[in-house]
Amino acid sequence: MFSRIKEDINSVFDRDPAARTSFEVLLNYPGLHAIWFHRVSHKLWCANWKLLARVFSTFSRWLTGIEIHPGATIGRRFFIDHGMGVVIGGTAEIGDDVTLYQGVTLGGTSWKPGKRHPTLEDNVVIGAGAQVLGPITIGKGGKVGSNSVVVKDLPANATAVGIPGRIVPDKPSKGEGQQREAAAKKYGFDAYAVSHDNPDPVAKAIGRLLDHVHLMDDRVSALCKEVNSLGGNICDQNLPELRVGEFIEDEKAAAQRRESKVSSFDPEI
Missing domain, CATH: 2.160.10.10 (Hexapeptide repeat proteins)
Incomplete structure (x- = not known):
């Protein structure tokens, strides 16, 4: 024993x-x-x-x-x-x-x-x-x-x-x-998951989808240019670009907001 x-x-x-x-x-x-x-x-x-x-x-x-x-x-x-x-x-x-x-x-x-x-x-x-x-x-x-x-x-x-x-x-x-x-x-393993950019599988999958969408946009744009050069009239307006920041809040801006809240806090209130 x-x-x-x-x-x-x-x-x-x-x-x-x-x-x-x-x-x-x-x-x-x-x-x-x-x-x-x-x-x-x-x-x-x-x-x-x-x-x-x-x-x-x-x-x-x-x-x-x-x-x-x-x-x-x-x-x-x-x-x-x-x-x-x-x-x-x-x-x-x-x-x-x-x-x-x-x-x-x-x-x-x-x-x-x-x-x-x-x-x-x-x-x-x-x-x-x-x-x-x-x-x-x-x-x-x-x-x-x-x-x-x-x-x-x-x-x-x-x-x-x-x-x-x-x-x-x-x-x-x-x-x-x-x-x-x-x-x-x-970041293959993290016992406490404190890393802000720890590779979550779902986030990685979304990132790959965005990469795919950007690639398709480039190919469609090239195709539109070729059609227009032959006398066609398509794709007059550009598609809005997808940015990861539209889906995920910018970490730096969030940290600044937290700091401003802490600095504006009055303990005497």
Whole structure:
């Protein structure tokens, strides 16, 4: 038992640079406390002391803010960072060296008995606020970005972001250019989703549609010029140009408005 506790503490140092001493980790990491409570409740559950197991897990939830059903199966060196709001369902299976951030839900999508919750294989990382739902499998080394909702299997070493979760390609297809390649490398996974230009799959799809529309406009304009040169009279008026700024508020202008509101605030009012 003590060797497992020591192993758990050492795994924190591998994944949290804020950890300073073993004693500090032992006292101040609710993710570890929840795991240790779960080991006891899981043994009670397997021994058919199910009511006592549920009572023990409920006490753990009250103490740590982390809800782990005693029926869940958890591997070695499992780490819950911060932990508050994490929910792990009763048929969930978690492999070794898995990391969850706060607000993660490993939940079900059906009330039918049987396997209802996800399986996380070794070395999986689930970002803050992400929801992994249903009897799906997240393959070894898989990553789920912050606030994503994943309802389908994720292959090994793949990264899913967005709602619903979509796989971010490791390498961009031909013709995407160096800028997209650099963005894919830089923002392939973000546990907290704080990057203002994190590549949301839906936004990327809209961007490609706009690129397509601009290309078609250029071709139609060229065709109109050729027809007019032959004596025709079409395309007298130019089509309005589509700009991304018409759909997405300019971030700099929004920041300036926020600053003006703060500067005009009078605390004496």
